[in-house]
Amino acid sequence: MLFFVVFKDFEKIKPSRLIMQEDILIKITNREGVTHQVQAPTDMNLSIMELIRSYELAPAGTVGHCGGRAMCTSCQCQILNDVPLNNMGEREQMLLLETKALRPNIRLGCQIPITENLEGLELELLAVN
Numbered sequence: 001m002l003f004f005v006v007f008k009d010f011e012k013i014k015p016s017r018l019i020m021q022e023d024i025l026i027k028i029t030n031r032e033g034v035t036h037q038v039q040a041p042t043d044m045n046l047s048i049m050e051l052i053r054s055y056e057l058a059p060a061g062t063v064g065h066c067g068g069r070a071m072c073t074s075c076q077c078q079i080l081n082d083v084p085l086n087n088m089g090e091r092e093q094m095l096l097l098e099t100k101a102l103r104p105n106i107r108l109g110c111q112i113p114i115t116e117n118l119e120g121l122e123l124e125l126l127a128v129n
């Protein structure tokens, strides 16, 4: 059986969304060491943690325990290249300091908003302690 989708109102679709100009590419290595290159929308106000969850790059319930409030470290990532990130906030710094993970290339995925600047970012999701 064949199904055809017909866009009757094709001209009403926002052209930029149709061709997804807002999307960027990010490489994420999961906890099993498998690297995935994923398309990340920059117009949906998502974080890296939410991107990892939406692509199911970690088993359900293992990432984002605190809902992205910088309280759990389940979204801890190692940044693998020099793509410029947003500055680390005080809450993120304190949590990483408390867990002895405060290093320049370690970030909480929930504290990194997806913006155009992240094009080509490479990171690895770290294991939960």
Ligand code: FES
Binding pocket: 049, 063, 064, 065, 066, 067, 068, 069, 070, 071, 072, 073, 074, 075, 076, 108, 109, 110, 111
């Ligand atoms: S989701 Fe809890 S610290 Fe990022």
